[in-house]
Amino acid sequence: MAANLLSRYPWVSSPFLVSAPMRVMSGPALAVAVSRAGGLGFIGPGAKTQDTSDDLEEASSLLRQAANTISNTGSALPIGVGYQLWADDINIAVAGIEKYKPCAAWLYAPRRGPQDFDDWSSQIRHVSPETQIWIQIGTLKEAKQLLQSVQRPDVVVIQGAEAGGHGRAKDGMGLMALLPEVADAMASSRIPLFAAGGIADGRGVAAAMCLGASGAVMGTRFLAASEARISRGYQNEVVRASDGAVSTTRTLLYNHLRGTIGWPEEYSPRTIFNRSFIEQQEGKSFEELKKLHDEAIKAGDKGWGPEGRLATYAGAAIGLIHEVKRAGDIVHDVREDALNRIGRLRPHKI
Amino acid sequence: MAANLLSRYPWVSSPFLVSAPMRVMSGPALAVAVSRAGGLGFIGPGAKTQDTSDDLEEASSLLRQAANTISNTGSALPIGVGYQLWADDINIAVAGIEKYKPCAAWLYAPRRGPQDFDDWSSQIRHVSPETQIWIQIGTLKEAKQLLQSVQRPDVVVIQGAEAGGHGRAKDGMGLMALLPEVADAMASSRIPLFAAGGIADGRGVAAAMCLGASGAVMGTRFLAASEARISRGYQNEVVRASDGAVSTTRTLLYNHLRGTIGWPEEYSPRTIFNRSFIEQQEGKSFEELKKLHDEAIKAGDKGWGPEGRLATYAGAAIGLIHEVKRAGDIVHDVREDALNRIGRLRPHKI
Known part of the structure; x- marks a missing residue:
């Protein structure tokens, strides 16, 4: 499954690290820097949906300039884009995806539940079959609903209660218990699962993969990236x-x-x-x-x-984030840390 | 550090699995079965402190009968015992420890915070130097207090918000974020950390070790052990x-x-x-x-x-517990599952 997943994102190195589509703060510079480092960077939703399309235009331009630094990008743009379904305009979003062909569209927070996921997925796939559908959930109930959906997602992101920004108000749970239970419920679907929430270094990445994730998403860690589109005062507070x-x-x-x-x-x-x-x-x-x-x-x-x-x-x-770093360094350092953690736990060593 | 830890519990196999001292429900039969399988079983607090001493007597008897099935027990009894400091009588507890010499005493829920931990640790060590002091906490603040304590614990158990039974009412957090931050705060002490809360199979154990734990504690999983001292209706509900x-x-x-x-x-x-x-x-x-x-x-x-x-x-x-099993089988199965998970994540495979 992991090999198959990586074939869709051929520039990505293992373990598969993702920068979350944080609203406004995950801009083109951050997304491109993460993908250039062998992760998958997402542009976040904008103040309005057209802003996201403008960000895709800028990211396309940055990626053209960096063309020789990302190998094997395939036919799609080697960054993803995220939408908050309750707030974003589906027509503007789909037009942007059709024009810029991001490799992944991350769908979250529908007003009408599974029906919205199906509508968005269907329209996106119609205009851009190369764009993979990532859907973020935070409960076992949502996982079971996805198994019934007409438009099967390509990737499901499981967000634990530790996550920053918007998450489940009342029915969230820590990844330690949530992720394996969702993984069991979805096992037969063979849809790759990504873990989000409370992960900020290689320890969390390695732990998430032990729990059943094919990769790990970090949001807050990238708020303290030099490329984040964030006020200095806000960023200082994340570090402090x-x-x-x-x-x-x-x-x-x-x-x-x-x-x-x-x-x-x-x-x-x-x-x-x-x-x-x-x-x-x-x-x-x-x-x-x-x-x-x-x-x-x-x-x-x-x-x-x-x-x-x-x-x-x-x-x-x-509490795991102590300095602002370049996004590429974050990706490299977290990846190396995760590999070291896993290596140190090899059976003959414990 | 892990090697040093195992030298104190020479019958334990890696990864180091522990059955939590659940009040009344963790009786002598459960604790002995876990230790016989190469884990460390704890007797839980009783309805009154004398009950715990009676349980130690019974456990001693069971261990004598099983003497040739646990090798290398060292000088102490190869099971631990747990106390709720706010409710248990320190004099009765210490007399029981002096008489039966359990290898570990697990201290939790003090009325007066660090002072109670110090008093109990001091008295236990005075009468039974071979009894290691395990202290359970659930917050970064408590971890920092332990670093200032006179009586340094031998092991610290970090309980995440996923845990069943009593835990932090308002300032708990999932292990994914809590454990690495506490591990960083306590790193210089080199005290081994054990993870508790939301762990019920090999995935959780492997994840906990990636996050920085030297071993993992399971409570609820052992409520569905045949040796648990629990009503059938309660146990059925844990499974359901x-x-x-x-x-x-x-x-x-x-x-x-x-x-x-x-x-x-x-x-x-x-x-x-x-x-x-x-x-x-x-x-x-x-x-x-x-x-x-x-x-x-x-x-x-x-x-x-x-x-x-x-x-x-x-x-x-x-949701990860689907059947009642013998405690020894739980220990064996979880250990094997954890080793397989870690083995599958070895760098050349991901």
């Missing part, structure tokens, strides 16, 4: 923060402060919390929090941090 | 239930229905929920729930299951 169990939480507060409404109710984002959340817990009114939040925006990079007020979506593995 | 993310929850309700009060507020148990919890959510009064609960006790094994009302403490990995 530790102890994700107590310094992050799932809350809709920051969505609301930013004016983001409409996420299906199954989802809620994990964020490093700061003054906004603490003062909400203390009883401060939303109106006052919103006023202070909007003033903090004007403060720029100082708007983040323990005394800040701005959204700092990040996963529970923030 | 699946999808731990939605079929288990943390709640104090079942403690209160059983009359168990006094756990330090940091802790709350994960349980498969049933009518008692559902009807509490629907607004039924505690008095009425208690009356129905006590009637369900009289119904015996029918008191468990989706329509039951009795406490069914279990971890999030219940």
